Amino acid sequence: MSSIKIECVLRENCHCGESPVWEEASNSLLFVDIPAKKVCRWDSLSKQVQRVTVDAPVSSVALRQLGGYVATVGTKFCALNWEDQSTVVLATVDKEKKNNRFNDGKVDPAGRYFAGTMAEETAPAVLERRQGSLYSLFPDHHVEKYFDQVDISNGLDWSLDHKIFYYIDSLSYSVDAFDYDLQTGKISNRRSVYKLEKEEQIPDGMCIDVEGKLWVACYNGGRVIHLDPETGKRLQTVKLPVGKTTSCCFGGKDYSEMYVTCARDGLDSKGLLQQPEAGGIFKITGLGVKGIPPYAYTG
Numbered sequence: 415m416s417s418i419k420i421e422c423v424l425r426e427n428c429h430c431g432e433s434p435v436w437e438e439a440s441n442s443l444l445f446v447d448i449p450a451k452k453v454c455r456w457d458s459l460s461k462q463v464q465r466v467t468v469d470a471p472v473s474s475v476a477l478r479q480l481g482g483y484v485a486t487v488g489t490k491f492c493a494l495n496w497e498d499q500s501t502v503v504l505a506t507v508d509k510e511k512k513n514n515r516f517n518d519g520k521v522d523p524a525g526r527y528f529a530g531t532m533a534e535e536t537a538p539a540v541l542e543r544r545q546g547s548l549y550s551l552f553p554d555h556h557v558e559k560y561f562d563q564v565d566i567s568n569g570l571d572w573s574l575d576h577k578i579f580y581y582i583d584s585l586s587y588s589v590d591a592f593d594y595d596l597q598t599g600k601i602s603n604r605r606s607v608y609k610l611e612k613e614e615q616i617p618d619g620m621c622i623d624v625e626g627k628l629w630v631a632c633y634n635g636g637r638v639i640h641l642d643p644e645t646g647k648r649l650q651t652v653k654l655p656v657g658k659t660t661s662c663c664f665g666g667k668d669y670s671e672m673y674v675t676c677a678r679d680g681l682d683s684k685g686l687l688q689q690p691e692a693g694g695i696f697k698i699t700g701l702g703v704k705g706i707p708p709y710a711y712t713g
């Protein structure tokens with residue numbers, strides 16, 4: 415039995431922290447604060463944070479093979495130069511949907527940047543429904559659209575053999591799977607692999623571990639759940655001292671630690687008193703399973 419330890423490693427007070435990504439080269443955790451329009455990089459050795467402010471809500475960040483990062487900013491896929499803090503637009507989506515923005519995004523094992531959109535929320539999980547779509551940015555900067563009618567496009571990851579794409583549209587309260595063709599980036603055969611229980615609340619970001627099992631952060635559920643997508647069973651629940659847990663990734667030495675982001679927005683003054691670390695970055699150790707390195711965008 416492993417003994418799980420949960421620690422707030424950074425009290426960042428994120429309005430809505432999201433998209434944790436481990437960067438091995440710098441021993442750092444990247445993440446975003448969506449409404450604050452910030453991309454942050456926390457150095458796990460020095461414990462210092464660097465922040466870059468962009469010109470619209472930034473919902474995800476990913477590594478880029480050429481150096482620097484890519485990020486989804488408003489409805490744009492952008493390249494981000496960390497040194498001079500500049501962004502370059504690579505592609506724009508949802509041009510006729512003025513109230514839309516990107517939400518969660520992640521790079522696939524072939525180097526394509528997948529991200530979905532949603533209507534801007536008036537309050538957490540309150541928004542015009544079915545306005546979002548799922549897209550990917552190919553290495554040559556062209557964009558492919560997979561489907562529309564999405565409520566809140568959220569967590570995504572790929573199976574270890576790259577044959578399955580896992581995806582969450584939050585308001586479906588389901589973790590879904592598609593067959594995945596790594597060569598073409600095409601998806602097919604959508605099905606549900608897990609339906610959330612009421613107290614688990616809203617499925618948000620997710621990641622896969624070296625055993626091919628999923629870890630899903632539950633917004634308003636204050637937890638990360640460990641799922642077996644093959645049996646549809648929940649294997650474990652890890653509760654955190656904050657309610658609005660938004661996403662998770664593995665990182666640290668050999669990807670043996672889990673990092674979890676969360677939100678502060680949506681809490682009233684009582685909630686903020688009860689959860690002083692809301693909006694911080696949490697590190698979970700002792701899970702007894704490792705993760706895999708993030709893929710880098712190859713364009």
Ligand SMILES: O=C(O)[C@H](O)[C@@H](O)[C@H](O)[C@H](O)CO
Binds near residue numbers: 431448537540566633
């Ligand atoms: O973090 C995200 O993915 C969204 O941008 C957030 O706004 C919340 O998750 C959402 O409100 C709950 O579903």
Ligand SMILES: [Zn+2]
Binds near residue numbers: 518568618619
């Ligand atoms: Zn999310």
